[in-house]
Each structure stands twice: as structure tokens, then as C-alpha cells.
Amino acid sequence: MWKLSGKAVYKGIVMGPVAVLKKDGQQVKRIKITDAEAELARLQKAGEKAQSQLQKLYDKAVKEVGEASAAIFEVHQMMLEDEDYLDAIHNMIRTEMVNAEYAAAVTGDNFSEMFAGMDDDYMKARAADVLDISNRLVRNLMGQEEIDFASMEPSVIVADDLSPSETVQMDKEKILAFVTVHGSTNSHTAILARMMNIPALIGVPVNLDEIQTGMKAVVNGFKGEVIFEPSEELCQEAERQICEEKEKLQLLQSLKGKENRTLDGHTIHIFANIGSVSDVGYVLENDAGGIGLFRSEFLYLGRDDFPSEEEQFTAYKQVVQTMAGKKVIIRTLDIGADKKVDYFNLGNEDNPAMGYRAIRICLKQPDIFKTQLRALLRAAVFGNLSIMYPMITSVEEVRKIYGIVEEVKKELEAAGIPYKTPEQGIMIETPASVMISDELAELVDFFSIGTNDLTQYTLAIDRQNEKLDDFYNPHHKAILRMIEMVTQNAHKAGKWAGICGELGADPELTETFVRMGIDELSVAPSMILKLRKTVREMRVAEE
Amino acid sequence: MKSFEYVVKDEVGIHARPAGILVKEAKKYESKITISKDGKSAEATKLMAVMSLGVKCGQTVEVTVEGADEDTAVEEIKAFFEQNL
Numbered sequence: 264m265w266k267l268s269g270k271a272v273y274k275g276i277v278m279g280p281v282a283v284l285k286k287d288g289q290q291v292k293r294i295k296i297t298d299a300e301a302e303l304a305r306l307q308k309a310g311e312k313a314q315s316q317l318q319k320l321y322d323k324a325v326k327e328v329g330e331a332s333a334a335i336f337e338v339h340q341m342m343l344e345d346e347d348y349l350d351a352i353h354n355m356i357r358t359e360m361v362n363a364e365y366a367a368a369v370t371g372d373n374f375s376e377m378f379a380g381m382d383d384d385y386m387k388a389r390a391a392d393v394l395d396i397s398n399r400l401v402r403n404l405m406g407q408e409e410i411d412f413a414s415m416e417p418s419v420i421v422a423d424d425l426s427p428s429e430t431v432q433m434d435k436e437k438i439l440a441f442v443t444v445h446g447s448t449n450s451h452t453a454i455l456a457r458m459m460n461i462p463a464l465i466g467v468p469v470n471l472d473e474i475q476t477g478m479k480a481v482v483n484g485f486k487g488e489v490i491f492e493p494s495e496e497l498c499q500e501a502e503r504q505i506c507e508e509k510e511k512l513q514l515l516q517s518l519k520g521k522e523n524r525t526l527d528g529h530t531i532h533i534f535a536n537i538g539s540v541s542d543v544g545y546v547l548e549n550d551a552g553g554i555g556l557f558r559s560e561f562l563y564l565g566r567d568d569f570p571s572e573e574e575q576f577t578a579y580k581q582v583v584q585t586m587a588g589k590k591v592i593i594r595t596l597d598i599g600a601d602k603k604v605d606y607f608n609l610g611n612e613d614n615p616a617m618g619y620r621a622i623r624i625c626l627k628q629p630d631i632f633k634t635q636l637r638a639l640l641r642a643a644v645f646g647n648l649s650i651m652y653p654m655i656t657s658v659e660e661v662r663k664i665y666g667i668v669e670e671v672k673k674e675l676e677a678a679g680i681p682y683k684t685p686e687q688g689i690m691i692e693t694p695a696s697v698m699i700s701d702e703l704a705e706l707v708d709f710f711s712i713g714t715n716d717l718t719q720y721t722l723a724i725d726r727q728n729e730k731l732d733d734f735y736n737p738h739h740k741a742i743l744r745m746i747e748m749v750t751q752n753a754h755k756a757g758k759w760a761g762i763c764g765e766l767g768a769d770p771e772l773t774e775t776f777v778r779m780g781i782d783e784l785s786v787a788p789s790m791i792l793k794l795r796k797t798v799r800e801m802r803v804a805e806e
Numbered sequence: 807m808k809s810f811e812y813v814v815k816d817e818v819g820i821h822a823r824p825a826g827i828l829v830k831e832a833k834k835y836e837s838k839i840t841i842s843k844d845g846k847s848a849e850a851t852k853l854m855a856v857m858s859l860g861v862k863c864g865q866t867v868e869v870t871v872e873g874a875d876e877d878t879a880v881e882e883i884k885a886f887f888e889q890n891l
Contacts (some may be wrong), residue, residue, distance in 0.1 A: 334822075334823045335822075337823070338823055338826050341826040341853050342853055342854060345852060345853045345854045345855075346851065346852050347852050347855055374854060377854075378858065381858070381860050385818055385819070386857065386858075389822060389857060392822070393854070
């Protein structure tokens, strides 16, 4: 048994088996062999193992997602039996006298290149399947165990760090907790953990070579510690705590359908922050009053070209329809800074947080902006959609945006395409916008305070820099005064103000915000019922 | 040798799954079954080769069957194409 500490980004406690995620699968080395037949026998065995792994995946997938989606595993099985593919590996082993790992890896690359070179998107995508089966063979040959999410039992994921693409691939049902060596409180792992309501520890000095998949672990987000191979006594203690937490959670569930009303009758809105269409499930599950921040970046990330108007329209429409009349605030694209996308050709910047990003890109490259606006205005017909513009620093910017919106409306009008002009608000996330919030309030329909960036710009602290986590005081008086000022200025102009940054979800500040007169808090779906509980137990008038 | 021409109706063409089923089907016969498109050809028992023909919806393929059981094979393979592709 051993214990390690880290920083908890979501409090909670779980116990379960560990799944270690190691990066950059070991390099396949070219090794000269002397006995080709023995090498072929190894290959044969690895192939048989792969077949049975794929069969298991197939059976499981048929049960869980249906036969059509499971078919890919059947195709993988067939690819592994493909004569040309196997002949190529066999030949290479025989003629070059090399190890089976190397032969399988090289052959996999060759075949996958063949598919990648075809002028058909569907076939291009098959290149990944060929690589997948080759990697499976290589893993089996090397005796490595893979993390196979489909057949894995729910586990504690232990990794160096997790990239967005890795977390996206994961089957969320199978994750009990995250434990990572690196990552900051604002990393993707942290955001995902909060979204999913699971404990996550970052900055844990764990040696991945000492940990094995299948080992038992207790992750305690309250204490910020992880215990590997806990003693019997500790297991019992953990189980007791897990039970208690479950009871608390059930208590929270009983708050579903209730109002966010204080004991003395003041109500506020508690909305959800989401980052993809599939997150809408969490929003409904946690009984959010609406979506206060829908990050539209997901449409732009992880692809090679801009998303089309139709694609965006379909996504926005789906969300507003699913939310059935509840407010959905969509933030226009916030690319740049820590969110890089190759096809935007943004180039390197010395100071990207203060660089060419978000609304600045939209105003400089109005074509990109217009496509998104057209999709938004069209989707607005189908529900209660609002648009929110990020990174505003001046009144002129808002005027320019409105000018572009007018152009878009004229174009839609001329083309006879139905649209609706939605409510338009801005993010308050620069100190400049705070200082002129009185003037901005006259122009816009609402404010939503983005406390992450506002804090970073006000305290001059880079939120991606782990070394600065100690200096980052989100409760800094400067920030709280800014929030109060923004709220007052909004109210003076008869507009509403909300908070959509991490600070909005801080239960220690909920009472403060409600007393300041904040109208809306938009938080991770997992925090909604907790905040509702706090609101329902407080009074605005101080006793 | 028997042969027939077929226009693929499946909207994604001869994609992975039907190609896989085709391979299974083709392996049942002794005859050598070849699929050709635009001068390129592939043995129907080889999955990746069939896929690499990149046959799309609306394109015509020529299927040839040659061997001892070619009479039954050509009929059944033809029926298979009509049902699955």
C-alpha cells in the first residue's frame, strides 16, 4: 500500500481497479532473427489472440450499441485474415529475417497508406482501421496489455497527462476517476472531470512504471490523495465514505424540479456550461434551467477544415430543440490562445492569451464569422437561442459585430431563408469591458462574466502555467469588486448579468453572488443541484 | 468462365462491411472470382484488395467467375450483389 498526494479538481471518492494509460506505445525495433518459422508461429499466436479480442469486442458492442455499430470489429477480424496483408508480413519475415513486430508494423503502414491515398473519404478513413489491427498485432506480439475501453470494467485512469482527443475517445461510463502527473486545474482533464462528476487528482508524482493495470486504488478528492493497493481497513473506510457520498447525492437528486429560491423569496437562474451536443444529456439529467454557455469551439476543433454552415446549423438546432424552449446561450467561436486549430493558420504568438483570438479573429476574418452567424440566426427559429460574443474590449467592437449581423440578416432575407434575431450579449472577461460596462450595457441584451480569463488578465497570471497555481487567487477582492460593478451597471440599464466562469460554481461564493444581485450562474452540470441547495438554504437579507 | 456486370446501388459503394461479407461468400466456392473496375481488378476473397478498388455508388463492376463450380457460383454471387450492394 502506498499513498500519493495531488491537487483535487473535483471532490468525491471512489475505489476501483487502475487502468494505466502510457503514451507513445513503445517503439517497434527492427531485430534480425535466425528462425523464421518460430517468428511465424509467434505471429500466428498473436493473430489468434487478436481474433478472440475482437470477437469479445464485437459481442459486447452488439449488446450495447447494436449490430450495425459493432460491425467494425467484424471488419477488423476479416482484415486480420486478409491474404495479401498476411502474405506481406510473412514474406517480410522470411526474406528479410526480421522480427514479426517490425514486419507487422511496416506492413500496416504500407496498407494504411494505400487507403489514405484513395480519393474517397470513406476509404481514407479505413487507413485508421488497418493501423488499428496492425497495432493490435504488435501489442499482442510484445505481450502488452491494451486499455480496451469496450471490455474494461470501470476504472481509475492513471496517466501522465491526457489530451482532449484522448479524453474524447474514452467511454465515459468506464471512468471512475482521473489521476494525472501533469495538468493544471484548467486542463481538459479537469474540465471533463467536473462535467462528469468524478474525482480527479492532478500533479500526482506517480511513477507509471510502478503502477499496473488492474491494481486496486482509492481516489479521495476531499483529501487530494490516491492510495494504491489499500489495506483491508482502508477499503472499508473508503466504502463507508462512498456510501455517505451516495446518500448526499440522493438528497441532491430530491432537489430536481425545485426552484432556485432563497428562504426570503429571491430567485436566480442556474444554467449549465457545455462543450458539445452530447453534453446536453448532462444538462437535462441535472435539471439545469438552461444552457448559459455553449462553447461552439467543438465544431472547429479536431478537424482539417472549417465546419460548414449546414453542419453548424444542425448542431445548434439540435441543442435548442432538445432544450425545448429553455434558454440556450451559444458563444461564438473562441479559438486562439490555448485552443489551437491548424487550418486557421494563426501562426505562433509570443503572448497568445493577449493575442489574435476569439472575436478578434471574427472581426478580421468576417467570412468565418458570417458562416457561424448565419447558422445561429437560422437555428434561432427552432427555440430559445441567444448569442454571446467573447473577448470584448470596446463599444466599437460591439457596433462592428452588429453591423455584420445586419449584413447576415439582409443576406438571409434576400435568399428567403427563415431566421430570427436572437438576444445578443457579451462575455465580460477583460478588465476593459468591466470599466466600460455602463456603456456596453446600453448596447447589449446581457452580460456573462467569464471569470477564468478575467482573473487571468486582472491578476496577470497565465492559467496554463502550473507554477502559478499558488498565486492564482480566484477570490481576489479585485475580481469580486469587478463582478459587483458589472452587475450594477447591467441592472442600471435594465439588463441581466450572469457568471459563466469556474468561479460561478464555487459554493463558497454563491451567497456573495446572490447578494450582489447576480441574475444567473452558469456552471458545470454536476454543480447545478449543489448550488440549488445552497441558494435554497440562504437568505439575501443578512441576519 | 462466366461473368456479369453490376451497377453498385449501395450509397457508400463497396464499403468495408459488404466487402467483408462478399469475401466470406466468395470463399465458399472453388472458382476464382474476380471483380474489376476501370482496368483494376481484385480477387473477391481478398478484403483489402476489394476495398482498394474504391467502388462507389453508381459505378459498374465486372465480376468474373472461373472454375469447376462456376455455374452455381455465378448465379449465387449475382444474387448476393443484388441483395447487398
